[in-house]
Amino acid sequence: MTIDDDVPTLTLGYMPLIDCAPLIAAVRLGLDRRHGLRLELRRQASWAAIRDKLLSGELDAAHALAGLVYGIDAGIAGPQADLAILLTLNQNGQAITLSPPLAQGLAAGRPLRELLAELPRRPVFAQTFPTGTHAMWLYYWLAAQGVDPLRDVRSQTLPPPQMPAALADGELDGYCAGEPWATQAEALGVGRLAIRSGQLWPGHPEKVLACRREFAALQPELAFALTATLLEACRWLDEAEHRRQAVAWLAQPxxxxxPAASIEACLLPGGAVDASDSGLRFHDDGRVNFPWLSDGRWFLQQFRRWGWLAPAQPGEDATRLGNIHRLDTYREAAQRLQVAVPAVDSRRSLLFDGTVWE
Structure with a gap:
């Protein structure tokens, strides 16, 4: 953080994905200045880079995978560090993409496990970060098809922009990533969409606004102003005409x-906002942005499912999530913007395989 003309400047990292839109909109609309900040945005090459720069202090906050935050806090697949979630930036908007032969086989009704067994080598699927949301959606979907994601396939970590080319070259058999990289694979004819993440878990948490816990605790005024800025940007993006305006910003090099057409196909499928439970949502009267504790518990449960996290001691998860989710900061920002806040901290979710998560 720096001070410029008495206006605090915060450096935020983001990945080139559709759901970085709230950060871009906040700066283009001057919402940061409205809340007494100046935001400096820096595009990053990978989620690992965002992790490393958050931990080093090079970034004050970031557009981050929800699962990345929980994984770092638990010390899985890298150094342990105390991070915080200020708000959820979006729900849905990701997809699992397969090579055309695999997609054709699935469409014909053949089991995925059978199709993978016919490949000349061990199947390779890519995700974007070992404990990230894309890995969790991919592993959950594979397991539901009777495929063990840790034994039956090889999992590879790749930045999203590299995935379509790797699929085209035959290096991958499928991947899970944020849009527009599923749409891009289909546009290039190198891959086909198997399932959207919003179909897998309608209304799932996706990207969050993450920061170091020390920043959230020791500079509460800045954390509040940053939360209010991004919450207002998310609300702005729920309008179709506003998303059309954002298309040009996101398409810039x-x-x-x-191409703007690829961006628009993700933000405005069919020329309108997809208001369904599975569509890309940034606000939905604040239901998107509230950092639900039950969402965090789902990720911790998945970490244990795959053997990455020891069984919880009594009260351990509640303490961990209470430290990560800055609910007081969110509520204060929501109150300023007159955004409704739920009366409870957890919600009920229904996944595509019939699993109910509460």
Missing amino acids: EVIGL
Whole structure:
């Protein structure tokens, strides 16, 4: 953080994905200045880079995978560090993409496990970070098809922009990533969408606004102003005409750098906002942005499912999530913007395989 003309400047990292839109909109609309901040945005090459720069202090906050935050806090697949979630930036908006032969086989009704067994080598699937949301959606979906994601396939970590080319070259058999990289694979004819993440878990948490816990605790005024800025940007993005405006910003080379038509197909499928439970949502009267404790418990449960996290001691998860989810900061920002806040901290979710998570 720096001070410029008495206005605090915060450096935020983001990945070139559709759901970085709240950060871009906040700066383009001057919402940061409205809340007494100046945001400096820096595009990153990978989620590992975002992790490393958050921990080193090079970034004050970041557009981050929800699962990345919980994984770092638990010390899985890397150094342990205390991070915080200020708000959820979006729900849904990711997809699992398969090579055309696999997609064709699935469409014909053949079991995925059978199709993978016919490949000349061990199947390779890519995700974007070992404990990230994309890994969790991919592993959950594979397991539901009777495929063990830790034994039956090889999992590879790749930055999203590299995935379509790797699929085209035959290096991958499928991947899970945020849009527009599923849409791009289909546009290039190198891959086909198998399932959208919003179909797998309608209304699932995706990207969050993450920061170091020390920043959230020791600079509460800045954390509050940052939360209010991004919450207002998320609310702005729920309007179709606003998303059309954001398309041009996201298409620019320094942000995502793909044709505007590809961006618009993700933000406005069919020319309108997808208001369904499975569509890309940024606000939905605040239901998207509240950092639900039950969402965090789902990720911890998945970490234990795959053997990465020891069984919880009594009260351990509640303490961990209470430290990560800055609910007081969120509630204060929501009150300023007159955004409704739920009366409870957990919610009920229904996943595609019939599992109910509460």
